Amino acid sequence: MADPRVIVVGAGPAGVRAAQALVAAGLRPVVIEEGLASGGQIYRRQPALFRRSYETLYGFEAGRARALHQAFDDLAGAVDFRPDTLAWNVYRGALHTVTQGVARELPFDALILATGATDRLLPIRGWTLPGCYSLGASQIALKAQACAIGRRVVFLGTGPLLYLVSYQYAKAGVEVAAVLDTSATVRQLRALPRLAVRPNLLLKGLYYRAQLTARGISVHGGVTPLEIAGASGVEGVRFRDSGGAEQTIACDAVGMGFHLRSETQLADLARCEFVFDEALAQWRPQADPDGRTTARGVYVAGDGARILGADAAEISGELAALAALKDLGRPAPEGRMTALRARQRRMEAFRKGLAAAFPWPAQLARTVADDVLLCRCEAITAGELRRSADEKDAPELNRAKAFVRVGMGRCQGRFCGAAAAEILADQRREPLAAVGRLRGAAPVKPLPMATVRDEA
Numbered sequence: 001m002a003d004p005r006v007i008v009v010g011a012g013p014a015g016v017r018a019a020q021a022l023v024a025a026g027l028r029p030v031v032i033e034e035g036l037a038s039g040g041q042i043y044r045r046q047p048a049l050f051r052r053s054y055e056t057l058y059g060f061e062a063g064r065a066r067a068l069h070q071a072f073d074d075l076a077g078a079v080d081f082r083p084d085t086l087a088w089n090v091y092r093g094a095l096h097t098v099t100q101g102v103a104r105e106l107p108f109d110a111l112i113l114a115t116g117a118t119d120r121l122l123p124i125r126g127w128t129l130p131g132c133y134s135l136g137a138s139q140i141a142l143k144a145q146a147c148a149i150g151r152r153v154v155f156l157g158t159g160p161l162l163y164l165v166s167y168q169y170a171k172a173g174v175e176v177a178a179v180l181d182t183s184a185t186v187r188q189l190r191a192l193p194r195l196a197v198r199p200n201l202l203l204k205g206l207y208y209r210a211q212l213t214a215r216g217i218s219v220h221g222g223v224t225p226l227e228i229a230g231a232s233g234v235e236g237v238r239f240r241d242s243g244g245a246e247q248t249i250a251c252d253a254v255g256m257g258f259h260l261r262s263e264t265q266l267a268d269l270a271r272c273e274f275v276f277d278e279a280l281a282q283w284r285p286q287a288d289p290d291g292r293t294t295a296r297g298v299y300v301a302g303d304g305a306r307i308l309g310a311d312a313a314e315i316s317g318e319l320a321a322l323a324a325l326k327d328l329g330r331p332a333p334e335g336r337m338t339a340l341r342a343r344q345r346r347m348e349a350f351r352k353g354l355a356a357a358f359p360w361p362a363q364l365a366r367t368v369a370d371d372v373l374l375c376r377c378e379a380i381t382a383g384e385l386r387r388s389a390d391e392k393d394a395p396e397l398n399r400a401k402a403f404v405r406v407g408m409g410r411c412q413g414r415f416c417g418a419a420a421a422e423i424l425a426d427q428r429r430e431p432l433a434a435v436g437r438l439r440g441a442a443p444v445k446p447l448p449m450a451t452v453r454d455e456a
Contacts, residue, residue, distance in 0.1 A: 012040020014302025014317030131234030150253025194353030291320030377409020
């Protein structure tokens with residue numbers, strides 16, 4: 001009997017550990033990676049000819065990054081690794097991919113989606129100016145291209161990534177003009193007991209904050225961003241501080257992000273059911289503690305399942321692989337799975353602490369001015385979305401999408417979806433969960449016009 005075909009989408013922390021567990025069980029999984037190498041966003045590798053040390057690139061996480069990279073490199077030949085490959089659809093038991101313009105259909109017996117997360121963004125007047133980047137893009141520039149997004153940078157948003165990227169830029173010698181956090185400092189202090197369940201992570205976060213202060217970088221908590229100012233590019237950020245006073249800080253670039261959002265489009269196309277996460281105010285695939293979704297043979301792991309961080313992603317990746325093996329009738333060590341579940345539960349408590357310390361600033365989305373661009377792909381303003389609720393009685397996001405094209409562009413709502421939901425819910429005076437979520441559509445990202453089907 002032929003071995004079952006197991007496909008892992010994503011070669012970040014979750015995907016690598018899933019592949020490792022599958023190989024240990026005697027299988028040769030297919031590993032699909034959109035990038036050129038393993039590592040994911042958090043442990044993104046530098047280009048082949050770059051020679052920066054692990055310590056320079058990853059700081060405190062150098063050891064974990066090195067271990068993860070080595071673990072995957074050791075699997076060479078034991079996995080069918082397909083880098084530079086976009087997974088763009090899941091349909092009738094097959095994953096659809098494109099590699100350098102060649103489309104392939106890969107039937108599977110089990111599919112592990114380790115798709116990671118991207119920045120959650122808010123529309124702010126001026127956020128479409130040249131010089132505005134997400135925190136993730138800012139980090140990619142530094143890690144993968146050894147360059148900064150500007151000479152004098154303001155970092156704006158909330159969440160641990162805000163402080164990590166700010167620290168990385170300051171350490172690299174870039175002038176960080178200020179760090180603007182929409183979360184009030186008092187909220188972060190109140191959450192400390194809950195964050196203390198993972199003391200190492202808490203200490204790292206405190207270290208980043210202390211280093212910014214030691215370098216003379218202004219850190220403002222509880223801010224209300226008003227405008228990213230500029231004519232043909234970013235020239236400054238105007239905001240209201242926690243005391244209510246307006247301030248403007250000159251800069252030539254802005255890195256922004258308001259925590260993270262799971263990449264869930266493939267899970268949606270695989271017909272997984274979703275649940276609303278009240279703590280993070282976002283939808284995620286419904287899954288048991290081992291990553292089993294409601295779609296048979298489909299598993300989720302890492303930040304694509306729930307936002308828990310890189311080390312938690314490694315745990316969930318291994319758990320998902322062991323669950324898949326068990327469901328395929330292969331041996332899976334129950335003792336190992338029990339231990340992994342226990343570690344994951346502790347990390348879940350930390351996740352709730354992060355949500356309390358760095359809440360999604362829903363009110364900023366709900367009060368954005370009518371003339372501010374909301375959907376960048378389709379050039380839809382916040383006012384146009386509000387009118388879809390008032391004049392066209394759009395009851396939920398997908399109907400609003402049909403009426404005014406919000407979220408219909410190439411990003412499929414990755415940039416605007418979270419804020420659009422808040423605006424629509426506010427306009428209809430309904431709970432956020434009531435307006436639903438933008439449904440995924442294939443292809444999840446644009447395909448080259450010259451794409452051809454592999455007939456081999």
